[in-house]
Amino acid sequence: MTQSHDQHTEHIAVDDPIIEVRDASVTYDEGTSYVLDGVSLDLGRGEILGVVGESGSGKSMLASALLDAVPDPGLLSGTIEYHPDSGAATDILELDTEDLRALRWEEISMVFQGAMSSFNPTMSLRKHFVETLEAHDEDVEAGMDRAHELLEDLYLEPDRVLSSYPHELSGGMQQRALIALSLVLEPEVLVMDEPTAALDLLMQRSILLLLDDLKEKYDLTMLFITHDLPLVAALADRMAIMYAFRLIEIGQTEEIINHAAHPYTRALLNSTPNLDAPLEEMRPIEGQSPAPINMPDGCAYHPRCPLAEDQCRTEVPDFHIVAGDHGSACFNWRESYDEIELVHLDDGERAIPEGDRQ
Amino acid sequence: MSEPVISLENVEVHFENERLLDFGNDPETVRAVDGVSVDVEENDVLSLVGESGCGKTTLGKTAIGLQRPTHGSVKYRGHDIWEIREGNSDADLEWSDIRTSLQIIHQDPGSALNPNRRLLSILSEPLRQVNPDLSKSEKRSRIYSLLERVGMNPAADFADRYPHQLSGGEKQRVALCRALLMNPDVILADEAISALDVSLRVEMMDMMLDLQAEFDTSFVFISHDLSNARYFSSHGNGKIGVMYLGQLAEIGPAEQVINEPQHPYTEVLRWATPDLSLDDHGEMPMRKIDIPDPINPPSGCRFHTRCPKAREACTRANPTAYEHGEQRVACFREDDTHEYWDSPELTDD
Numbered sequence: 001m002t003q004s005h006d007q008h009t010e011h012i013a014v015d016d017p018i019i020e021v022r023d024a025s026v027t028y029d030e031g032t033s034y035v036l037d038g039v040s041l042d043l044g045r046g047e048i049l050g051v052v053g054e055s056g057s058g059k060s061m062l063a064s065a066l067l068d069a070v071p072d073p074g075l076l077s078g079t080i081e082y083h084p085d086s087g088a089a090t091d092i093l094e095l096d097t098e099d100l101r102a103l104r105w106e107e108i109s110m111v112f113q114g115a116m117s118s119f120n121p122t123m124s125l126r127k128h129f130v131e132t133l134e135a136h137d138e139d140v141e142a143g144m145d146r147a148h149e150l151l152e153d154l155y156l157e158p159d160r161v162l163s164s165y166p167h168e169l170s171g172g173m174q175q176r177a178l179i180a181l182s183l184v185l186e187p188e189v190l191v192m193d194e195p196t197a198a199l200d201l202l203m204q205r206s207i208l209l210l211l212d213d214l215k216e217k218y219d220l221t222m223l224f225i226t227h228d229l230p231l232v233a234a235l236a237d238r239m240a241i242m243y244a245f246r247l248i249e250i251g252q253t254e255e256i257i258n259h260a261a262h263p264y265t266r267a268l269l270n271s272t273p274n275l276d277a278p279l280e281e282m283r284p285i286e287g288q289s290p291a292p293i294n295m296p297d298g299c300a301y302h303p304r305c306p307l308a309e310d311q312c313r314t315e316v317p318d319f320h321i322v323a324g325d326h327g328s329a330c331f332n333w334r335e336s337y338d339e340i341e342l343v344h345l346d347d348g349e350r351a352i353p354e355g356d357r358q
Numbered sequence: 359m360s361e362p363v364i365s366l367e368n369v370e371v372h373f374e375n376e377r378l379l380d381f382g383n384d385p386e387t388v389r390a391v392d393g394v395s396v397d398v399e400e401n402d403v404l405s406l407v408g409e410s411g412c413g414k415t416t417l418g419k420t421a422i423g424l425q426r427p428t429h430g431s432v433k434y435r436g437h438d439i440w441e442i443r444e445g446n447s448d449a450d451l452e453w454s455d456i457r458t459s460l461q462i463i464h465q466d467p468g469s470a471l472n473p474n475r476r477l478l479s480i481l482s483e484p485l486r487q488v489n490p491d492l493s494k495s496e497k498r499s500r501i502y503s504l505l506e507r508v509g510m511n512p513a514a515d516f517a518d519r520y521p522h523q524l525s526g527g528e529k530q531r532v533a534l535c536r537a538l539l540m541n542p543d544v545i546l547a548d549e550a551i552s553a554l555d556v557s558l559r560v561e562m563m564d565m566m567l568d569l570q571a572e573f574d575t576s577f578v579f580i581s582h583d584l585s586n587a588r589y590f591s592s593h594g595n596g597k598i599g600v601m602y603l604g605q606l607a608e609i610g611p612a613e614q615v616i617n618e619p620q621h622p623y624t625e626v627l628r629w630a631t632p633d634l635s636l637d638d639h640g641e642m643p644m645r646k647i648d649i650p651d652p653i654n655p656p657s658g659c660r661f662h663t664r665c666p667k668a669r670e671a672c673t674r675a676n677p678t679a680y681e682h683g684e685q686r687v688a689c690f691r692e693d694d695t696h697e698y699w700d701s702p703e704l705t706d707d
Contacts, residue, residue: 284564
């Protein structure tokens with residue numbers, strides 16, 4: 001077997017980034033424990049990027065970092081550059097309080113899990129929209145016209161929803177109304193942290209379809225954070241996989257699903273219940289992911305990894321370019337194809353495609 | 359075939375929703391469960407799936423005697439459990455025995471474990487009830503071996519912890535241990551794995567299935583996720599029941615319901631279940647996103663307001679279950695001679 005030269009990089013860049021995250025870290029305890037560890041990531045203008053990780057992988061911390069909203073006493077370092085459609089780029093971490101407040105909602109908007117905790121239970125939905133518009137000095141009448149249209153886009157009856165209080169709506173309606181509210185100031189970017197996790201699957205899937213429509217209609221860029229890899233696979237153009245507070249793999253969705261090149265991603269794909277894979281072959285990932293105060297040296301996945309070698313125990317891997325814009329932070333990504341078969345693929349598709357990979 | 363452990367016959371659970379400050383009007387009636395018949399066999403794994411508000415939790419609770427049906431009967435090994443509970447039965451069974459045999463684990467195990475007691479004490483309680491004669495050291499060794507069995511090593515260390523010192527997955531295992539120590543015939547697992555990360559669900563389901571064989575118990579598994587229901591019921595050779603607005607739309611052996619869904623609503627749930635095939639799933643196969651209000655369910659077939667295949671005939675009568683091989687399907691399309699086929703399609707405008 002010929003060993004081709006392995007290309008390394010610290011991050012996988014895209015052509016027209018709207019947000020560039022560079023070496024973003026969040027520490028507590030005066031720098032001794034990291035809850036986000038050197039994440040570099042581009043969000044391309046107009047794309048939907050799915051960020052996938054288990055509980056405690058740092059994925060929500062990444063969302064907070066994007067808007068410089070890391071909870072105290074966390075310390076955020078690195079740069080997060082926002083490139084608006086026109087005008088100069090800004091480093092979000094350098095903005096003063098007033099500029100940051102304007103940026104949130106007007107440029108980058110966020111939707112969290114559990115709409116009930118985002119709404120004020122004593123205020124009608126109409127008041128939520130009006131107050132949001134007023135707080136950002138927007139024309140309320142024009143804004144409410146947009147609100148009507150957004151609610152209709154989300155298959156809600158605008159007049160009925162606007163005159164309701166949050167508790168009068170079902171969970172699925174609340175979450176859709178919250179998405180409409182997050183878009184009423186016409187932001188460029190929508191960041192969503194488990195926006196559908198508390199809902200049943202049918203509502204989750206319906207909302208995903210609607211998000212896809214909204215993205216086209218309003219030229220949005222979306223970052224969708226979830227623990228549910230198959231869910232976001234249906235929506236995302238690219239996927240980024242997080243493990244133990246680090247980004248460990250990124251690539252086009254089709255690449256990740258069919259040619260994942262990190263042992264963790266491959267194990268994650270095999271551990272996910274779905275309707276296609278043979279039941280006998282699905283298996284859980286052995287062991288547990290590490291806590292921030294107990295991070296292993298080297299690659300954080302090495303204690304659970306069947307391919308771990310001495311190098312993995314001492315050295316944190318860079319991204320190895322697997323193909324095009326597909327990167328994997330693993331020294332042994334090639335071996336992972338043979339050692340960890342993807343059970344959801346048919347036998348003929350499981351091999352590494354000839355000449356396709358570097 | 360031997361007698362079912364639990365047998366539900368034409369069960370209805372209607373809740374009266376008294377509106378405050380609205381005297382004079384009749385109270386609203388929520389038809390949470392409306393005419394369901396289903397059996398739970400020995401060592402069965404019955405999954406109930408459906409949207410939020412479809413009545414699956416109410417049906418599950420009714421099956422284990424936590425909710426009294428307003429109509430129909432719930433039988434435990436042939437004896438009506440509500441007659442026994444009220445002392446109107448001459449059966450040789452006490453309510454307390456039945457209560458012990460039917461256990462539940464919830465979606466949020468944290469709220470079901472006493473925060474002020476250590477695991478050893480939490481898990482000693484069921485043993486004390488079932489085996490009052492066990493010595494302290496026998497109890498301890500049973501608890502330790504069960505904790506080890508569910509992967510909580512070292513058991514002595516875990517037994518000494520309080521619930522808040524456990525992860526979500528560990529709490530769920532403790533809840534499972536506590537249910538198993540009662541030596542139950544049936545455990546109702548109500549969205550018991552839904553709060554866990556996707557990657558931990560297979561592990562938890564494997565453990566439940568392993569322990570099922572060992573403890574000789576049945577599961578009623580409630581989930582909104584068809585792929586979890588498939589994994590759990592297929593491994594346990596059980597059935598999947600699909601519920602819609604208080605009624606069973608379809609029920610049958612797990613792999614058949616997944617691979618050959620007969621009811622249009624089962625197809626909708628299948629469409630909604632994420633997979634890794636990356637095929638374009640296309641348009642939403644439903645005419646409306648939101649489930650109708652169970653206070654005022656649609657006339658005729660309850661799914662007709664959203665069903666992509668609904669015709670005029672579906673608005674008039676509510677289909678009863680048709681046999682389709684081993685499946686039971688509540689849809690007129692099962693009957694080749696039904697007036698459905700000659701009636702006009704429903705459109706929304």
